[in-house]
Amino acid sequence: MRRRGFLVVAGRSVMAVLAAMLPFGFARLMSPDVSADTRWRLRPPGALKDDDAFISACIGCGLCGEVCPPGCIQFYAHEGGSKVNTPYIDPAQKSCILCDKCMEVCPTESLTVIPRKEIDMGIAQIDQSACYPWVDQGICGACVVVCPLGEHAIGFDFANFYKPLVREGCVGCGQCVEVCPHPSLPIWIVERSGGTVAKHGAGKRHQWIQ
Amino acid sequence: MIRHLNKLRWLVLSIVFAMLIVLPFIHLYQTYIAAHAYDLLAPAEKQIYDVMETLTGPFVSDPETDLDAIKGNTWSGTFFGYRISDPLAVVSQSAAGMSLYWPFILTGLIPLILTMLFGRFYCGWICPATFIYELNTNLAVLLHKLGLHTGNRKLDYRFKYLVLGVGLVLSAVMGAVLTAVVYPPAIIGREIYYGVALSGYSHVVLGGFGAGAVFFISTLLFDLFVSRRGFCRYLCPGGALYSLLGHFRIFRIQRVVENCNDCAKCNAVCEFGLDPLRDGFGQECNNCTACIAICPTDALKFSVTIKDQPFQGVGHLGKAYKRHQGQDESK
Numbered sequence: 001m002r003r004r005g006f007l008v009v010a011g012r013s014v015m016a017v018l019a020a021m022l023p024f025g026f027a028r029l030m031s032p033d034v035s036a037d038t039r040w041r042l043r044p045p046g047a048l049k050d051d052d053a054f055i056s057a058c059i060g061c062g063l064c065g066e067v068c069p070p071g072c073i074q075f076y077a078h079e080g081g082s083k084v085n086t087p088y089i090d091p092a093q094k095s096c097i098l099c100d101k102c103m104e105v106c107p108t109e110s111l112t113v114i115p116r117k118e119i120d121m122g123i124a125q126i127d128q129s130a131c132y133p134w135v136d137q138g139i140c141g142a143c144v145v146v147c148p149l150g151e152h153a154i155g156f157d158f159a160n161f162y163k164p165l166v167r168e169g170c171v172g173c174g175q176c177v178e179v180c181p182h183p184s185l186p187i188w189i190v191e192r193s194g195g196t197v198a199k200h201g202a203g204k205r206h207q208w209i210q
Numbered sequence: 211m212i213r214h215l216n217k218l219r220w221l222v223l224s225i226v227f228a229m230l231i232v233l234p235f236i237h238l239y240q241t242y243i244a245a246h247a248y249d250l251l252a253p254a255e256k257q258i259y260d261v262m263e264t265l266t267g268p269f270v271s272d273p274e275t276d277l278d279a280i281k282g283n284t285w286s287g288t289f290f291g292y293r294i295s296d297p298l299a300v301v302s303q304s305a306a307g308m309s310l311y312w313p314f315i316l317t318g319l320i321p322l323i324l325t326m327l328f329g330r331f332y333c334g335w336i337c338p339a340t341f342i343y344e345l346n347t348n349l350a351v352l353l354h355k356l357g358l359h360t361g362n363r364k365l366d367y368r369f370k371y372l373v374l375g376v377g378l379v380l381s382a383v384m385g386a387v388l389t390a391v392v393y394p395p396a397i398i399g400r401e402i403y404y405g406v407a408l409s410g411y412s413h414v415v416l417g418g419f420g421a422g423a424v425f426f427i428s429t430l431l432f433d434l435f436v437s438r439r440g441f442c443r444y445l446c447p448g449g450a451l452y453s454l455l456g457h458f459r460i461f462r463i464q465r466v467v468e469n470c471n472d473c474a475k476c477n478a479v480c481e482f483g484l485d486p487l488r489d490g491f492g493q494e495c496n497n498c499t500a501c502i503a504i505c506p507t508d509a510l511k512f513s514v515t516i517k518d519q520p521f522q523g524v525g526h527l528g529k530a531y532k533r534h535q536g537q538d539e540s541k
Contacts, residue, residue, distance in 0.1 A: 020372035023445055024380055026428065027391040030421045056306040056385040059299045061286035062400045065407070066237045067278060069244035074408055075400070077420045082386050084421075085400060101278075107286050107293050108303060109311040 041088035042172060042189055044073055045096060045119040046103035046111045051083075057110035060085030064102035064111060072096055086110075089121070091174025091189055096121065098148055098173050116149075122172030122189040124154065126164055130186035133162035140164075143176030143187055212512065216503035219334060223341040226284065230338050230399055234406035235262055236277050243274050283399025284338060285390065286317070293317040296396070297325065297455070298448040302389040306381040322455065329456025333442060333449055334481075334498030339394030339426070343439060346430050347481060350438060361436040364483065365444045367494060374450035389447045394429060397422035439481045443494070457493045458516050463502065465489050469509035470525025476501035476510060486510060489519045 044064055048054040064087050065073040072094035076083040089096055103113045124143075132138040141162050147154045152169030154176060156162060164176075164187075172189045180187050239262035242251060251259060263273075270276035281288045286295040300318035304310055325332065333340060350360040377389040390396045401422045429441040442449050465486060476486035479500050484490055486501045502510045507527055524530045 016369070016372055017376060020369065020376040021380070023373060023392040024377065024388055027421070027425050030424045030428075052385055053307070056308075056387070057303065057311070059286060059295075059303050059387045060390050060396070060400060061282055061295075061299070062403050063282045063286060063288070066233065066281050066403065068237075069241060069274065071237070071241035071407070075404065077404075082384065085390065105281065105288060107295050107317050108314045109307070 040092070040188065041076075041090055042096075042121045042174065044087050044089055044102045044111055045098060045100070045121055045171070045173070046106075046114050047121075048110055048112075049120070054110050055083055055086055057108050058086045059108055061107070062087075063105045063107065067101040067105045069099055069101065070094055070097050073102060089174065091177035092185060093178075095174035095178040097175070098171070116171070117169070119171040119173075120192055121174070123170045123192045124166045124172065124174075124176055125188055125190045126166060127186035127188075128163075130182060130184050131164065132182060133164070134186075138162070140181065142179045142181060146175050146179045148173065148175060212499070213503050213505075213508070215499040219498060222335050223338075223344075226336055227338045227341045229280070230283055230402050231406070233281065233283070234403045236266070237403075237407050239263070239266070240274055240277055283396070283403065284336060285393075285396040285399050292320070294320055296448065297322050298389055298393060298451050299387070299396075301451060302378060302381050302387045305378040306385055306387045308382060325452050325455045325459075327459060328461050328497055329459035329493065330449065330452040330496035331456075332452055332496075333446075334496035337395045337448075338398045340442070342398070342430070343394075343433060343442060344481065346433050347439060350434050353434075360434055361438070361440075363437045363440070365437060365440065367443065369444045370446055370450040371454070373445055374447040377447045391422070392425070392445075393448050394426055394441065394446065395448070397426050401426070438483070443482055452496075453493045459493075460514055460516050461497060462513055462515055462518060463491060463495060463497060463499070463510055464513045464515070464519055465522065465525075466509050466511055467522040468526045469507045470527060471507050471509070472525045472528030472530060473506060475504045475506065479504045489521050491518050 043051070043054060048057060060075075062075065062085075065071075065075060072089050072091075073087045074090065074093075076086050076088060078084065080086065087102075098116055098119065100113065100116070103111045106112070126134070126143075128134040132140045139162050141156065141164065143164050144151075144154050144156060149169055149171065152167060154164055154166050154170060157165050172192075174189050176187050177185060177189060235258060238255075238258055242248070242255060242259045248256070248259065266273060266277060278288075279290050284296060286293070286299055288294075295314065295317040297318045300315050303314065321332065354360050373392075374389075377392065381388045401420065404420060405423075429445075433440050437444065463486070470487075472487065474487050477484075480486060481498065481500065482494050482496060484492065484495055497512075502512075509525065509527075524534070
């Protein structure tokens, strides 16, 4: 009898816990995964390196987006899965101006204030088979002109004045992507480990930082 | 004087809700200013710019920085330099990250102290969802008068503590702040922001509304057809946290038995289904003062005490008490 009573209590507890999970299940059901290409979405500057740590640190309050002067920070909706309500920047739509406001306003660990030179949102990558100056010796240089970090981040090739080359100082803000006039966007932000940079010109990144 | 606290409460609720709508527009206005390109704005955007300029012009000199004074929502925000976060956000994030990040935890300190003093006051006085939920209750009353069946089931109050516990455990397991997904004030804050400020990208009116809005509407239907104010009473994880924190609150509503006439209007008006008529307040009471406002004989008042009174018997102005007195005198 005692065992029977224990089983009843245990069964009821399990049922109650399962019922308490229902709201979370409903919320999950209402936000199904849909296919969206989220590969090129960047985290805001000052974000934690590990994206899992970023997701667990971010509470989804939207403050970073609300202080952003260009309004470049958007938020994952249902297409983000577990990234839902966390911020991202799509430089093709609107890019970061490195104003540091989001880092300052974030209440959590997810965005912390770091010096501008140590920001690492990624690194620009140029497709030399599509970029106007690289392909047909055209005159462009928009990415070099707009870069807020100057020639430490992107500069012209030594031989031709208008062939852009990414250098180690690039922090991946994406203003070059926003300004690029080519419809196929031959310049894009990739992870720092996956990018190639000019080996000449301004020296290596760590030397520049110090 | 104390009877008018309920009107003050509605004023506060309206202001908080209006701020949640205005702040995204302020952000839009600031982005337009930062762009320095009024002539390139679309006609609708120019309208927003002009209206916001008219509204904020008298108060700020440099909108781009001065309007940063109030930002965010009730989930987390900055208020004239002070960062204030919901205690539920702090607890959930600590669970999700399995670590304590003190700069963030300290932002929850002021609400925590206020909750320990005033109990569940957030649910009655600030929560932007309460504003809609109470209007929803009024709608339920209206539907009831029209003869439609509205639900008024009683469930178990303790269920929301289980929801809170399960939410924290799930947050820790999944490594994401999951309570934010089912917490109505957080949902409302960010959905209004998405709807107003981010819909421009999709070029669809109100294109920013997402799954959270669907969830919130389903809770409204739950309140309407299953249980009056049911989500707050039985399911809300934030309400559970505040109830626990407010267990030993020192500001409580108490019944003055000498003034009470047993009319039971307080029980009828109580959004949380409590029992003020029989001194049954407990930790669920959110000090919303609706019962004080409706009491015809001023029999409910605020007291500074950490314990509720036990049942004091029937009210001294009521018929039952007079009959009782009459019997005593005849003996």
